[in-house]
Amino acid sequence: MTLMTKPIVTSCLAAIFAAPALAMDLPEPLKLEDFIQFDQAQVELGQLLFYDKVLSGNQNIACATCHHHDLNSADGVSLGIGEGGAGLGMRRSAGAGADQIIERVPRNAPGLWNLGHKDVEVLFHDGRVSVSDDFGNGFRSPAWIFLPQGLNSLLAAQALFPMTSEIEMAGQPEENPIGGAAYDAPHYVWPLVEERVRAIDGYLPLFMDAFDHVETAEDITIVEIVNAIAAFEGTEFRNFDSPFDQYLNGEEDALSDAQKRGMALFYGEVGCATCHSGPLMSNQSFQALGLPPFGPGITTLNDPIARDVGRMTVSDDPEDAYRFRVPFLRNVALTAPYGHNGAMPTLEAMVRHHLDPEQSNAAWREEMASLPPVSWLEEEDFMLLANAAETGRIRAKIDIDLPVLSDAEVADIVAFLHGLTGETALQRPMGRPDTVPSGLPVD
Structure with a gap:
């Protein structure tokens, strides 16, 4: 033209x-x-959680599936395939039989670049998670007053919600308890995710090292989980x-x-x-x-x-x-x-x-x-x-x-x-881990 x-x-x-x-x-x-400075032990723990499929209802998708290092913190497609699929990007399959997906993720997966900047005030394409004092927890979100206290950043608040989406990570109500909880309300999902992580012996020493107040598995809550994920995202994808x-x-x-x-x-x-x-x-x-x-x-x-x-x-x-x-x-x-x-x-x-x-x-x-x-x-x-x-x-x-x-x-x-592309953008400090404590496969 x-x-x-x-x-x-x-x-x-x-x-x-x-x-x-x-x-x-x-x-x-x-x-x-200009950026939030996160604890390095939390960053290292967050890398594992970011790639661990244990956070999903059917344990078949991780945060990284739609925000992968190989795809520059996104997934390289217009509308992704969430829970039920396998693989990455355009090569991601949509499942088969009873496990096949029922719809695509309805919005494009955005990149994660520089979201740990202190000026970031709103996330998601529709802005449904934002900095706010309306509900006494620091954020406005779909969980309203039920958003947990103690989140370290807007990134942490955002990280709570993909795992509550039936299409993205939770699965359908008849498939697993997390999918059933997601059908009712977002804040019903998070205690079930906590239980999953607490049950993995390999995570406890990592949480103890990352958070001074964590002494037993029972001290691990969804707040520590998403704070670690936010620490990783906010540090790993910082580039200027x-x-x-x-x-x-x-x-x-x-x-x-x-x-x-x-x-x-x-x-x-x-x-x-x-x-x-x-x-x-x-x-x-x-x-x-x-x-x-x-x-x-x-x-x-x-x-x-x-x-x-x-x-x-x-x-x-x-x-x-x-x-x-x-x-x-x-x-x-x-x-x-x-x-x-x-x-x-x-x-x-x-x-x-x-x-x-x-x-x-x-x-x-x-x-x-x-x-x-x-x-x-x-x-x-x-x-x-x-x-x-x-x-x-x-x-x-x-x-x-x-x-x-x-x-x-x-x-x-x-x-x-x-000219806005960082010279070291493709050289991330940590990248993809080979394994995660759950033992589940890493994409």
Whole structure:
């Protein structure tokens, strides 16, 4: 697709190259002290729990299955296969017979980069877990007042909920006690997970080393479990040595000319930084982008359609329909596909969608989705896309209005986004463990 050519303001670019920090409202450089500093013993324990399938109802899926080191902390697909599947990414199978999955995970698995930053205030695509004093436990979440006390971070609060999802980790009510508990309420799941971990002898000395107050297996609670997972995620996926980071630290030659032009557009006339602002390149607001709907949707109370209305599922405000959290952009080139449902396969496709969401939505095709094949879900996968009324509502609710750009300008913005990839991003300090204390297989 060729877009209308529009001249770039050369005087603006000249000013940028001469004094980048003054010409644009660039973020402050990321520093180690900007991040929560976690105890190393908790980090090491968290690595094992992150990869241990014992936390899932049928003991067949771990946190890492959808946020794997081999897939840059995500899973590399539009909509993943959760509990009941086997393998990773596009090669993940969907089970067979009584164990086959009944639906895909309804939203794209986001990357975990830099989520231990102290400025992170909201997680999940719909923001259902956020920093808040509303319930006296430090967070607003689907568990309301039943969220446990003592969580060390928003990451820990987030880690509680995938294990309460029947599709993601818990399994179905008839399959195991955790699946049954998840059907009733999230906080019924966590004591059962505690019992699982307490019963594994190899975990006790690790918890004792990581937490001073743990002396017996009975002292291990869900709080210690998710605090350790958060410690691992917040430390392992901390990364800020990209060319952009180097540029912010005064190394003007760290970015190529194309990346500097893209940065000028991003922070200048295109206005990307209106939403992608701050050190993590997200203002953590919720915006409707008009992405095409597909997958199982998320069933909400009294809604006749199993669709995904985004932030509205949390706020119950019709104004929030089809709005999703603005994603953080560090290492974004490593976590395709893009969007709350992974609709856009490449960074270029996602940038072009932002420039003309309605046209992009209309032109979108099923083959653009990266979906592990599941023969019995083929008809369901794109039912929402065929619903003209629903697609019309989505196209009518778009919050962004960006200027027309030339192909060269699009290429420059994409080049800049690649400049956000850390030089050591693929060299994580710990990586995947060979074994875990439960003895269950490690993906």
